[in-house]
Amino acid sequence: MEPLAPAHLSWDGDHPWAVDYEDVYYGSEDPQGEVRTVFIDASRLPQRFATTARFALGETGFGTGLNFCLTLATWRECASRDAFLSYLSAEAHPLAPADLARSLRAQGIATGDIETLLAQYPPPLSGMHRIHFPADRVVLTLVYGDAAPALARVQGRVDAWFLDGFAPSRNPALWNLAVFRQLARLSSTGTTLSTFTAAGQVRRDLAEVGFVVQKQPGFSGKRERTTGVFSDAQPTAPAADRIAVVGAGIAGLSTALALRERALRVTLFDHQGVAAQASGNPAALLTPHLSAGDSGRNALALSGMRATQALLEATGATDWGSIVLAHGVEHRGITRHAARRLAHLAASDPGRSGDLFTVLSDGADLPTLFYPGALGIDLGRYCRQLGAGLELRQHAVLSVQSGGDGVTVHADHGPEAFDAVVIATGAGATALAAGQPLPGLVGGQMTRIRTPLAALGNHALTGRGYCLPERDGQHWLGATYRRDRGSAGVRDADNDANIRNLGWVDRALEDPSSVEISDAWYGARAVFRDRLPMVGAMPGPPQGLGHPQMRIFLNLGYGSRGLLYAPLAAQVLADRICGLPEPLPDTLAQRFSPTRFDPAERQDG
Structure with a gap:
């Protein structure tokens, strides 16, 4: 993951202007009319949405998100209730959240859609970031970075393309054979494309990679635009039901x-x-697993955190109480290994991991990080x-x-x-x-205690073992890590080990014999090396x-x-x-x- 330079805007009323490209985001005085004519209607989306179970739409140039929002509205109007839309959009310079919101509000986009978009809007880091609209069965996958290399990393097929970057003369990096070859790779026979431009070189390059292109009348004073259909045969997997x-x-x-x-x-x-x-674990932690020297693992952690948080939100499990036991996790470098790892993270830039952590202490004796998006979950109940x-x-x-x-x-x-x-x-x-x-199989035991812990607030603690608050003033401590396959089940020795390992949390845990144990849980986990x-x-x-x-x-x-x-x-x-x-x-x-x-x-x- 690499930080991206955000879009640099100036404003003409409510119309944004890209300073670095010296071009407008909206090519007419009627942006919604242009989107519907040039992209939605040209791609026959209302008719295609009405007859599909699954549809994939790709776009070069997410910009203000207006194309997506109007496509989403068309999907709601035309698609069956159980159909699914995947919307893939490449963007090298994402708008800041405030600019995105201002642009969409000026176009009359529904407040709920703007809020859903902003609530999941990703940090400006290269890579792929998914946003969910679960009530509509729609996912938006933002591909951040230069289009050709970023799209080269995408796997899947697209049914229709919107080509909507700045003008080819202003942004040649988005209108070239390297990008169009990726569009062709991701297309099937019959995949359509639509764009506002009719530039001759663009049409010739699209034809070279397998699209049959045609000129169409332009919109609002523009003389011509282009549509196309992919003609080269591409093998596809058999349909599954x-x-x-x-x-x-x-x-x-x-x-x-x-x-x-x-x-x-x-x-x-x-x-x-x-x-x-x-998965019956009554006290599991959702925390990112980060590495100061492995940006790929951090990218997986960011995608994983976002996916789990989206599922929790979609299924109504984010409120306090029966499922979510703790919001936020404090990670202390109690062990020698953890202290080294956390010290390296504390010295790095949190922004490069999507701000998954903040530094509470960078002291060599006890480095401490806080994961604001981490959660304590009753996984079994969930x-x-x-x-x-x-x-x-x-x-x-x-x-x-x-x-x-x-x-x-x-x-x-x-x-x-x-x-x-x-x-x-x-x-x-x-x-x-x-x-x-x-x-391999690794056994783990959790211990539930009724002993009050003054040092624990509303978040969980981890370092050597972990501790999180539970219902009725109780707490879960854990977890042991048994590699012996023949020792399944709850053991008193593991309860003592959990309490001793968590002695750093609160003085009340220093003597296991004085701790009131109210329950225990054991599970065998499968793990690769x-x-x-x-x-x-x-x-x-x-x-x-x-x-x-x-x-x-x-x-x-x-x-x-x-x-x-x-x-x-x-x-x-x-x-x-x-x-x-x-x-x-x-x-x-x-x-x-x-x-x-x-x-x-x-x-x-």
Whole structure:
């Protein structure tokens, strides 16, 4: 992630002017009329929206967001209630939030849409940032950075393009073969494009990459504009309709919801029910995992935090009380390893991680960071809320077998055919993902205490172990980290260990024998050696696109970071299965790849 220079504006009334490009954001006195004529109507969006289950729209030049907001309004008017829209937009110089709001308010955009946009508006850092409009089944993915290299990192397919940068003579970096080749790569046969310009070189370059272009009458005094259709054949994955998700923890539930949002029929399998294993944790932390020397991991953390916060907001779980136990997490460098890591972070620029942290103390003896967006969550209760509206089969899945046009799930009640299967069974993946790299198992125990802790406010503390407030004046302490597979279940020794490890929180915890223990919880977590999950098609021999092997997907191995990564990985998988633009650059998605431990792939990478 690299900081971006924001757009430098001047104003003519309510019309913004790009100082650096010496050009206007709105090309006429009727900006909304121009957007509808040049982009929405030229792309036949009302008709196409009315007949689609999923639609992907791409744009070069997000600007003030007016194109998106008017497209969103058209989607609401024309699309069916269960259809899904993915809107991808590239921007090298994003507007400051205040400028964005001023521009959209001047155009009469609904206050609610502006507020939703601003509430999730990303920091000005290069990369991909997703904004959710869950009530409309719409996601906006902002691709920040120079268009050609940024779009080269996008995976997925686009059905229609809006080309809406500044004039080609003012902004040649957005109107060239390097950019147009990326548009072609992301297009399928029949993908349309529309733009206000009719510049000859633009039309010739678009034709060179495979678009059949035509001149159209211009809008409001402009003589001509351009439309086009992509003609080169591109292979596409077979359409999917019925998906099975095996495993009803946070990974499986997030995946099932993301697939259902994309108008797919989803069946969830878990013979033990929802959150019966590690996702039943009554006191989990959502915190970013940051590194002063690994900007890629920080980008994953930023995307993960944003995805989980969006899911919490969409499902109404952000209020205090039954699900959210703490807002904000204070991280102290209690251990030697944590002290070194936090000291390096404290010396770095918080803005380069999207301001995921602030520095409370940079002292070498006890560096302390605060994560303002972090949360303490009753994960088990939240998972049960997520699963309430899903179709759950409490049957044991014995095996999955690909062949023909789909995958057969062999469960204890008999076989059932699906178009694709996602294995999200965490610690129980051994039988279903035979022959694949499997995670190690690590046991963890939480301890609930009734002892008052004066030093703890409304946020959680972490350092050596973690502590967060709970209902009725109680607190959760945790968690142990057992590598011995044969020691499942709650142990008194682990309760004592949790209390001793958290002695730095409050003097009331210095003597374990004086602490009133009211409950305990144990769960086994699946973890890979790099502490990242496996997300993607099950590895196997190289196969062509659409081969049955590509219909079995893995989503497992989260360890203690399910809240941070599972909702993000669910978006990645759901988009990949549907062939939609994904929320992560390919270089970051590769960090989740099930083949990342393969020596040949590491050498190629």
